[in-house]
Amino acid sequence: MVLSTKSELGNMSVSETNLQIDNVMAGFNLTTSNQSIFLLMGIAGLENAHVWIAIPFAMSYIITLLGNVTILFVVGQEKALHKPMYLLISMLVLTDIAKTTSTLPNTLCIFWFNLKGITAGGCFTQMFFVNTVSFTQSAILVTMAFDRYVAICKPLRYTTILSNARIATLGLVGLLRAVLLMLPLPLFLSRLPFCASRTIAHTYCENMAVAKLSCGDIKVNSMYSLVVAFTVSGLDLMLIALSYGLILRAVLRISSQTAHQKALNTCTAHICVIVISYTPGYFTSLTHRFGQGIAPHIHIILANLYLLIPPMLNPIIYGARTKELHDKVSKCFRRM
Template sequence: MAGFNLTPSDQSTFVLMGIPGLEAAHVWIAIPFAMSYIITMLGNVTVLIVVGRDQTLHKPMYLLICMLALTDIIKSTSILPKALCIFWFNLKGITVSGCLTQMFFLHTVSFTQSAILVTMAFDRYIAICNPLRYATILSNARIAKLGLVGLIRGVLCILPLTLLLSWLPYCANRTIAHTHCANMVVAKLSCGDITIISMYNLVVAFTVSGLDLMLIALSYGLILRAVLRISSRKAHQKALNTCTAHLCVMLTIYTPGYFTSLTQHFGRGIAPHIHVILGNFSLLIPPMLNPIIYGVKTKELRDKVSNCFHRK
């Protein structure tokens, strides 16, 4: 039973506190967390199975949806099982290597997901602005290569940060007031100089997210210009409807993330447990909503899922 009572004095571990100040309610807080994980897994696994089994869905757009589903599964799995162990079994201890591994997967997947959203915006741009060349420009093989490039970019961005953190000396107090390991939270537990790590983290975060948002904005700017040139109002609506699901997914991913980041930097008077809850929501809600959004907004996928369940 030693694993249930790990303390900060254990030099081989960090201690994740869960949601500070709400320890008495951890058992009840775990219920919505567990429900969100179940919904996330059911929704995203269903998307992967339906697209994988149906040859007519083996198209670039659905390949991108599957990539997004995979990142959602990995992101949720990297943090939720450990959070539930904290809430239900008081298993707060996590090894230093386990903490860094969790952080590496979480942030790598987040960067990869951002790259997938850029590719989705490019996919919609080609589909609307250059439909006759869509099949030649965006083949399944090319989409797979773009997904691989996004993954490699994520690894190359986060690996140096992970290595820098692994070389730091850590103080006796290794308590993390959160449900999971985040890069700067871990860095602040160090007794060493973290100036380089702070600068690297800031530059990478703003460069990657800024570049991705700029490319997405450019794609949609060109899409809007092309749509406005179409004289038919019905054609306007049809063209814009093809972008609705992607726009909704972008809002669910980027909006909570940026809102959480702003509250952490400027919300000095906000209680610590509110910061932790917001941080978890920004990571748990999008993976749960994304398959629902694509299921509702994409008629072809919705029909295939419906047919699959009717057959069963």
């Protein structure tokens, strides 16, 4: 009887020891996991409506893909469109697809399947990719403005100044600029301590939304992103304004009203794209830093509209306002 009791006590001691070890290991694994995982919560305050909000988001994404892929297909198939202007439109289309695809599928997974977890590496990569694509797109818009300036102000020298090879080179330079400017952002964030909550009140890893979770000093990150955003995009806007100022001066010197109209029509689509590309981006950046009185869900919705609306509208604008492209798209659909 005594032996039996001692045996039971021994077994109980071993069991308790194993249980304690298991608890310690579980706690260790949980801590390790928490240190490498962020949680994207979606639109704060509208969690109950996520399923319904996802429907217009998904429809916008489908329209974006259909419109942009159609433009790419038509430009690729029609040799008459293998020109610098349409190469630039194709580059813009690629950035639109990349921008929405880097965020929206993940957002829909949050809304529909409650898949909120994202690794720290994945979060920083997503943030870097979104910002890099946005800055590359800004460079493309500057090149498009220069293309319109040469086409209208120096038409006889157009083919010598701009070629497909030169446009491709300018596109690569714009991409390289964006990569070099945006690379410090994830590096800054990776060095910050995240001591408390790792819950991001957003649908994707936006720079300031992630930085605000840190218990360290984020002044360098905040100032760098703000200065780069406004310096680079401000410089790009100045170059675009300069191009269109020279275009306007050249158009006003033309006596023919028909020539006036034709020259302005070639610029209308690009101007529309510039307005819908820059305005939401500036507004989103400013409200995140200075719009403390704005409700959180407004911040998040605006940030998502910045990534959804321009990519959806750009192919529609170019398809409707660029006659040659419109005719070729119509021709392709008639063949089908």
